[in-house]
Amino acid sequence: MxxxxxxIFFTVFSGLGFGLLTFLGFGKPDVSGFTAFVFFAVAYALAVSGLIASSFHLGNPQRALKAFTQWRSSWLSREACLSVAALVIMGLYAIGVVFFNTRIAPxxxxxxxxxxxxxxxxxxxYGQLKTVPRWNHWTTPLLFLGYAxxxxxxxxxxxxIALPLLLLLGVGQLAAWMIGDGQFAKAGSTIETATGLGNIGKVRMFEAPHSSKNYLMTEMVHQVGRxxxxxxxxxxxxxxxxxxxxxxxxxxxxxMLALAAVLLHIIGAVTIRWLFFAEAEHTVGLYYDKR
Incomplete structure (x- = not known):
């Protein structure tokens, strides 16, 4: 895709922001006053900027509020509701820590x-999408949580805490690649199943279905050289x-060493998240003989 x-910005930086909020909620680091304010400000800046960036990909950003109405059936809607709830609750928690030096643990x-x-x-x-077999696996939510x-x-x-998590995340990412590389073939989708013409024999593309790229080809079909x-x-x-x-x-x-390690980690996260989307084989690509 x-x-x-x-x-990419949304999934990486909102994950970092909510990951930091998670540790702040657990009281790590144990700070208060202005120092706590800086930590919460960084967490909110990352989480909120990531959420705002996600709206840039909407066809009609002005309708973003409608994302909150379908929480019974849509993971995107659930994400919107949960993110607001998390930011509000952590905001109340932050007020106690920053201004009153009071940590309300619950x-x-x-x-x-x-x-x-x-x-x-x-x-x-992404993990719910059966049309993208590489994502439709338990490794997707596990990795997102690991990154956060x-x-x-x-x-x-x-x-x-970060040191063992770094190793676990690296191993988890390698495992996800090993599993994901075979998911599309394992799903059994082919150009024959996509066109419904498999009953008459082997199907091959005679001519491109469009003289120029359309929306599906632009958004859903992306190929990365081996x-x-x-x-x-x-x-x-x-x-x-x-x-x-x-x-x-x-x-x-x-x-300075810690800062270099953090920056390298973020560069790696952005690179791999780019691959997460670029390597995703959507079944619609079968119609265009791009798989």
């Missing part, structure tokens, strides 16, 4: 749970997991 910059735990639920709902927007928690631990300064795919995967996993782990575990801790 076409990796739109707004969706409120923080509820806000942390809602933050993780928001990330899960975001993942399920790892990034949140980084931003919250919880190095002892060479570039492998290069980006290696670069992404090195930045996401391995290099930050080495920097934080093999060298004496310093704030």
């Amino acid at each position: 076409h990796p739109a910059p707004s969706i 409120l923080g735990l509820l806000g942390a749970a809602l933050s993780l639920a928001t990330v899960f709902a975001t993942a399920m927007i 928690l790892t990034g949140g631990a980084f931003l919250a300064g919880q190095t002892s 060479k570039h795919r492998h290069t980006l995967r290696i670069f992404g996993i090195l930045c996401l997991s391995l290099t930050p782990f080495i920097l934080l575990s093999a060298f004496q801790f310093s704030h």
Whole structure:
């Protein structure tokens, strides 16, 4: 699928924001006053800017409020409702921590749970799609939660938690690639099943169905060269997991080193999230012989 910059920004940075809110809800780091204000400001800036970026991909952004009305059947609507609930609850929790040096633990735990639920709902927007077999797997929500928690631990300064999460996230991402690469073939969709002409024999494309690209081809059909795919995967996993782990575990801790590790992790997350969309094989591509 076409990796739109707004969706990449949304899924990466809102995940970081809600991941940081999760740790703040658990009381990590244990700060108050202006220091706490800075942590909450960063978390809200990331989460809210990500949510705003997602609206840029809507055909009619002015109708974004309608996303809140279909929560019974739509994961996008559930995400919208959960994100607002998480931001409101964590806002109330932040007021106590920042201005009154009072930590209302039940409120923080509820806000942390809602933050993780928001990330899960975001993942399920993609994980529910049977038309994209690579996404339609339990690894999708697991990875989204892993990215949020790892990034949140980084931003919250919880190095002892971030280190094992980095390794787990790296292993999880490699496993997701190994599983995902075979999902489209496993689903059994072919040009014969797509056209419904398999009963008369092998189907092949005689002529393109359009003289120029249409919306479906632009948004749903995107092909990445094998060479570039492998290069980006290696670069992404090195930045996401391995290099930050080495920097934080093999060298004496310093704030500059931690900042470099965080930036590398984010670069890796953006690279791999680009691949998440670019490598997604939508079954509609079968109609255009692009699979």
